[in-house]
Amino acid sequence: MNSNNTHQSQQPSVINTSFNMNSTHLPDGQSQMGYDSASDVTPGSPTGTFSTFSMTSTMNDRVFREDGGRRFQAQNDEQELERLECQHRVFKAVQAGVNYFAPVHGNLYDGARGLDIGCGTGVWTIEMALEFPNVEWIGTDLAPVQRDLDLPDNLHFAQNDITQGLPFPDDSFDFVHSRLLVMGVRNWKAIVDEILRVLKPGGMVVMIECDFPWGLPGVPEDQWAERAKGHCKFSDYLKMAVENRGYDPQAASRTISRLMRSSGKVRGVTQIESCLPLWGWSNDPHLRRAGEIMRADAEDIPNSVKIVIQDACEVPESIYQEIKRGYLADLGRPGAHTAVPIFHNYGWKI
Numbered sequence: 401m402n403s404n405n406t407h408q409s410q411q412p413s414v415i416n417t418s419f420n421m422n423s424t425h426l427p428d429g430q431s432q433m434g435y436d437s438a439s440d441v442t443p444g445s446p447t448g449t450f451s452t453f454s455m456t457s458t459m460n461d462r463v464f465r466e467d468g469g470r471r472f473q474a475q476n477d478e479q480e481l482e483r484l485e486c487q488h489r490v491f492k493a494v495q496a497g498v499n500y501f502a503p504v505h506g507n508l509y510d511g512a513r514g515l516d517i518g519c520g521t522g523v524w525t526i527e528m529a530l531e532f533p534n535v536e537w538i539g540t541d542l543a544p545v546q547r548d549l550d551l552p553d554n555l556h557f558a559q560n561d562i563t564q565g566l567p568f569p570d571d572s573f574d575f576v577h578s579r580l581l582v583m584g585v586r587n588w589k590a591i592v593d594e595i596l597r598v599l600k601p602g603g604m605v606v607m608i609e610c611d612f613p614w615g616l617p618g619v620p621e622d623q624w625a626e627r628a629k630g631h632c633k634f635s636d637y638l639k640m641a642v643e644n645r646g647y648d649p650q651a652a653s654r655t656i657s658r659l660m661r662s663s664g665k666v667r668g669v670t671q672i673e674s675c676l677p678l679w680g681w682s683n684d685p686h687l688r689r690a691g692e693i694m695r696a697d698a699e700d701i702p703n704s705v706k707i708v709i710q711d712a713c714e715v716p717e718s719i720y721q722e723i724k725r726g727y728l729a730d731l732g733r734p735g736a737h738t739a740v741p742i743f744h745n746y747g748w749k750i
């Protein structure tokens with residue numbers, strides 16, 4: 401890995417059991433995939449559409465959920481927030497108990513400024529603010545869903561829609577992070593450009609997303625359906641829904657790293673492939689633990705994406721129930737090593 405840090409994060413064996421690529425250096429200038437060049441980002445300004453809110457404000461009557469670009473009052477707010485926090489614990493378990501795979505320490509020095517875009521409940525940002533107490537942290541999200549907790553003094557949350565630009569001046573952060581924005585962003589070029597605008601030269605960008613379809617890490621793709629037919633069918637519908645809604649199913653594995661390289665403004669572009677196991681199938685202790693934590697959430701995924709799939713793919717209720725039964729049958733089936741593919745993409749602004 402290309403790194404300018406002085407500490408290395410723990411590297412569990414998850415990387416050796418991943419989908420297609422292991423930790424990969426991506427050569428600058430290599431082009432992998434086309435993208436929508438239309439810009440949907442309004443460059444931000446310090447006086448733009450920016451509103452801060454405190455963690456003491458109650459979230460219960462203010463919660464929105466981002467779903468396919470629409471914001472609406474979520475019906476299962478608390479359940480959704482718990483799901484996000486469960487996913488966070490799964491990420492940490494996969495990452496051997498730490499909050500990053502990327503070599504972040506070199507950019508999180510005393511006095512540095514860190515930004516977490518689409519921070520959700522803020523659980524990752526809060527833990528990073530505690531781990532790096534001399535870094536000034538800001539977490540932004542479309543929705544004011546951050547937990548009502550005692551916040552570390554070095555952390556603030558702000559409401560912001562990244563597709564409208566970030567409300568910060570050029571060159572203002574040493575570190576910018578985003579995780580699982582894939583269902584909220586259509587134009588990744590605009591997002592990468594905006595992140596690079598607010599990063600200082602030498603600043604680090606880390607973008608972590610999932611790909612579609614979901615498969616079986618370490619298993620050749622032509623064997624996926626044979627080993628987990630129901631999972632693959634569900635995943636095919638999910639991918640179709642993502643595409644029909646105009647999102648990029650390969651933002652994680654291809655688009656983001658390609659955009660970092662083609663910007664000409666990022667050095668050391670690196671990709672680490674990982675996964676979130678849907679149940680505890682692995683012999684690797686970190687992956688097994690992650691899968692055990694994920695299992696309950698995994699069982700609920702067909703409920704949480706039901707509207708998305710039914711709307712985008714025009715699937716009748718009876719067919720959806722059949723798809724759901726097939727997916728659930730593969731959770732716990734010997735040999736059905738089902739997982740969500742995750743890619744960590746990072747580099748440093750030139």
Ligand SMILES: C[S@@+](CC[C@H](N)C(=O)[O-])C[C@H]1O[C@@H](n2cnc3c(N)ncnc32)[C@H](O)[C@@H]1O
Pocket residue numbers: 465466484488517518519520521524540541542543545560561562563578579580581583584585
């Ligand atoms: C799946 S959650 C991930 C939350 C957090 N990053 C984590 O990993 O725990 C996606 C988050 O992105 C936020 N989001 C989606 N579209 C956004 C946008 N255009 N601007 C800012 N946040 C957005 C959602 O409100 C949601 O909190």
